[in-house]
Amino acid sequence: MRTVRSWFRDTTGGLPRAFWYLWTGTLINRLGSFVLVFLAIYLTRERGFSASQAGLVIGLWGVGGAVGTTVGGTLTDRWGRRPTLLTAHLGAATMMLALGLARPLWAVALGALLLGTFAEAARPAFGAMMIDVVPEKDRLRAFSLNYWAINLGFACAAVLAGFAAQAGYLLLFVVDAATTLVTALIIFARVKETRSAVAGPTVKHAAPAGALRTILTDRVFLGFVTLNLFAALVFLQHISMLPIAMGDSGLSPATYGSVIALNGVLIVVGQLFVPRLIKGRSRSHVLALAALVMGVGFGLTAFAGAAWFYGLTVLVWTVGEMLNSPSNSTLIAELSPAALRGRYQGVFSLSWQLAGATAPILGGLVREHAGNTTLWLGCALVGGVVAVAHLVSGPARERRAAQLRTPATPARPVTVTRTPAPEAAEAAATAPAEPVRAAP
Incomplete structure (x- = not known):
């Protein structure tokens, strides 16, 4: 018992109060994340759309997300973290209800675009x-705790949404909103603006000079973003094509909810x-091992036909996800300069949104024209290629991270010396990434 208490204290102790408010907001938000989990089933079964039309709608969600992360990253650096979060959450809640009430395909598609x-x-x-x-010394713990909250909420939401859908799909949209x-109220009431703590008053209303050029010429960072894009194309099939495949196997939405909940349960445990x-x-x-395991897990879906086998595939690729996240x-x-945290975070999130836009469309097309088996074995192949690429590109990433941890030794001119001096002095602090489920 003493060992358990010591482990719990080492895992959760010493983190700032503001982090725990953010953590609580994450948990509450994910407990109600019903819609995206069941959107493919809702569109095909309730609304009668084809798999390609459902993929298009989910893809437009991803397109909207790509726009949102780009704009959100810029506003985060210019306007501030807190007002950006509040505006985004209030807008998302409004569009969630609008999407639930939309009926024609064009209205559903537009609602998904704006919601994303x-x-x-x-x-x-x-x-x-x-x-x-x-x-910095506590970030690995903080990221793991936040990811734990995401998946605790997701596991509960997946099960609850399966039963809530039987009472009426509109309830999913209402609870999610x-x-x-x-979450917006918690942020408004308990979390203060944090940008001034790292940017300083002299740059509070100014954009870092050459921000876009800095990112676009940062080949190490963009290479990592590209690898994440391909991994996300595989991972996001669990939202779009997996529920359709399980439906074709004669399994109910509640069964899909229970199977996909295993993902969250394993992560929580x-x-x-x-x-x-x-x-x-x-x-x-x-990261290479994570990509390989994830690819194997999705590849096994090609041979699944019963609920227990689908559950097994989910457990396998979840292990890869758990290794990948922290x-x-x-x-x-460590790859992101402090003055460009919002923009770097936005560009990395953009890889998830591009995958969110293209994964359901590509998945639907491959499934319809080449078959279910080809889709899932193709996912295994992509996972293997990403694993090899991580091994090849890893040393360059670690060298860049080491350079940015040493402000006195500039990394490369395009990433440090072209920023104003007050910002360059802070280049040791950097931004995170959440592979959330889409949002992940």
Whole structure:
């Protein structure tokens, strides 16, 4: 018992109060994250859309998310973390209800586009705020705890949404909107603006000079973003094509909810132990293993036909997800200059949104024209390629991270010396990434 208490204290102790308010908002928001989990089933079964039309709607959600993360990243640096978060959450709650009430395909598509824009605009601000309030030595713990909250909420939401859908799909949209509003109220009431703590009053209303050029010429960072894009194309099939595949196997929406909830349950049980497991190990090796395991898990779906087999595939790719998340988050934090936290976070989130826009469309097209087996075995192949790429590109990423941890030794002119002096002095602090489920 003493060992358990010591482990719990080491895992949760010493984190700032502002982090715990953000953590609480994350948990509440994810407890009501009903819509995206069941959107594919809602569109095909309740609304009668084809798999391609459903993929298009979910893809437009991703397109909106791409716009949202780009705009949100800029507003996070210019306007501030707190107002960006509040605006995004309020807009998302409004559009959630609008999407639930929409009937024609064009209205549903437009609602998904706008909802994706508002919902994903919050990501860069949230990520930057997390890094602002958590010291560098505690970030691995903080990211793991936040990811744990995401999946605790997701596991509960997946099960509850399956039963709520039987009472009426509109209830999913109403509950999701309500929890989003509660999150906005928590941020408004308990979390202060954090940007001034890292930017300083002299740059409070100014954009860093050459910000876009800095990011676009940062080949190490963009290479990592590209690898995440391909991994996300595989991972997000669990939202779009997996529920359709399970439906074709004669399984109900409630069964899908229970199976996908295994993902959250496994993460809730094991995620807090992952930081100790991977501490001191090569992040590139961990990321490569994560991509490989995730690819194998999705590849096994090609042979699934019963609920237990689908559950097994979910458990396999969840292990890869658990390994990927903390290494991803800490690496992005170390690759991002402090003055550009919002923008770097936005660009990294953009990879998830691009995947969110293209994964359901590509998945639907491959499934319709090449078959279910080709889709899932193709996911396994992509996972293997990403794993090899992580091994090859890892040393360059670690060298860049080491350079940015040493302000006195500029990394590359395009990433440090072209920023104003007050900002360059802060280049050691950097931004995180949340592979949330879409939002993940």
